[in-house]
Amino acid sequence: MEIRWGRRDDAAEIAALHTESWRTAYAGIMPADFLDGALLEDRLELWLGRLAAPPSGAALFVAATAAGIDGFAYVMPGPDGRVLLDNLHARPGRTGSGIGRRLLTRALAWAADEHPGRTVYLEVLRDNTRAIAFYERHGAVRTDERVCRFEQGFELPELEYSWPVTP
Structure with missing residues (x-):
């Protein structure tokens, strides 16, 4: 396995993986009609x-x-000056094989190099306990709790996790 930069021609494969990951991880958390709907197209x-x-x-x-x-x-500057880890997904059935750890390590190293001194954070649905355990095992600390409002008309509680900036 190689960790490489994403390319334009990866869009369809990433969208399919993103959809599969959400449908697996969020079953019973997000409304079924949303997960079973036009999620792939979105x-x-x-x-x-x-x-x-x-x-x-x-x-x-x-x-x-x-x-x-x-x-x-996927990592990007957040609106508040921090760096948002907006997506981290491993193919369902391959979780626990080190994919997430390697991607997270690469993303955090990149953020430290490209955005030195900025906190990296993410938002995770409160009921996604498997992801929360993963982030906590890898040094993230809970820094906030709020409600996520989805444009599709539903709300779910979410947590914010951050990695402390190391000098």
Whole structure:
């Protein structure tokens, strides 16, 4: 497995993985009609847009094998000066194999190099206990709790986790 930069031609594969990951991780957490609906089309639009015109200071890393993409991490400057780990996904069925750890390590190292002194944070749904345990095992600390409002008309409690800045 190689951790490499994401490319424009990765958009469809990333969107499919993103959809599969959400449908697996969020089953019973997010409304079924949302997960079973046009989620793939929504994720494809997101990734086509991000890869066609990447935001300044953002990075996409993919875990690639000869068979395809098994995970990805997307990091970007947040509106408050911190760095947002907006996505970290490993292919369902491959979780626990080190993909997430390698992507997280790469994303945190990149953030430290490109945005020195800035805190890296993420938002995770409160009921996504497997992801929360992963982040805590890898040094993240809970820094906030709030409600996430989805444009599709539902709300879910979410937690914010951050990695302390190391000198």
